[in-house]
Amino acid sequence: MSEQRPLLVRAVWFLLVGWWVTGIWLSVAWLLNVTIIGLPLGIKMINRVPLVLTLKRRDRLVTETDGGSQHSLLVRAVWFVFVGWWASGIWTGVAYALSVTIVGLPLAIWMYNKLPFVVSLYQY
Numbered sequence: 817m818s819e820q821r822p823l824l825v826r827a828v829w830f831l832l833v834g835w836w837v838t839g840i841w842l843s844v845a846w847l848l849n850v851t852i853i854g855l856p857l858g859i860k861m862i863n864r865v866p867l868v869l870t871l872k873r874r875d876r877l878v879t880e881t882d883g884g885s886q887h888s889l890l891v892r893a894v895w896f897v898f899v900g901w902w903a904s905g906i907w908t909g910v911a912y913a914l915s916v917t918i919v920g921l922p923l924a925i926w927m928y929n930k931l932p933f934v935v936s937l938y939q940y
Contacts, residue, residue: 819873826870835916838869842908849935850901862904862935865928869915872925887937896936904935 820826841861848858866872887895911927914920932938 821871826872830870834869834871838865838915839912841865841868842912846905846908849904859932859936859938862931863938865931866925869928870925886939892936892938900935900937904931907931907934 842865845858845861845865848854848861851858863874866874886892907927908931911924911931913924914927915924
């Protein structure tokens with residue numbers, strides 16, 4: 817488990833940089849996700865949204881040894897083609913709108929943490 821930056825540092829980052837950079841980051845990631853060539857980079861960018869927004873590092877990945885399980889690559893690919901690409905656009909828009917309000921920020925951060933699952937059923 818990685819050590820997180822102090823809350824004050826993360827709050828200052830969000831107020832000065834994170835909220836606007838995240839909007840650009842998400843736009844680029846989503847556009848990459850709708851192309852075959854850019855998909856791997858777009859998914860990696862989505863996985864890093866909490867870091868870009870608030871400098872929050874991810875916890876460990878879900879693995880079989882933890883008792884967790886991932887959907888098969890085929891199921892995740894079918895999900896992405898039929899649901900993930902458009903659902904992630906809506907999810908991202910709502911999360912970003914919430915992230916620029918103080919009241920909606922906790923829900924926005926939760927939504928950003930769930931974004932990889934919305935896009936491709938990938939669990940952290």
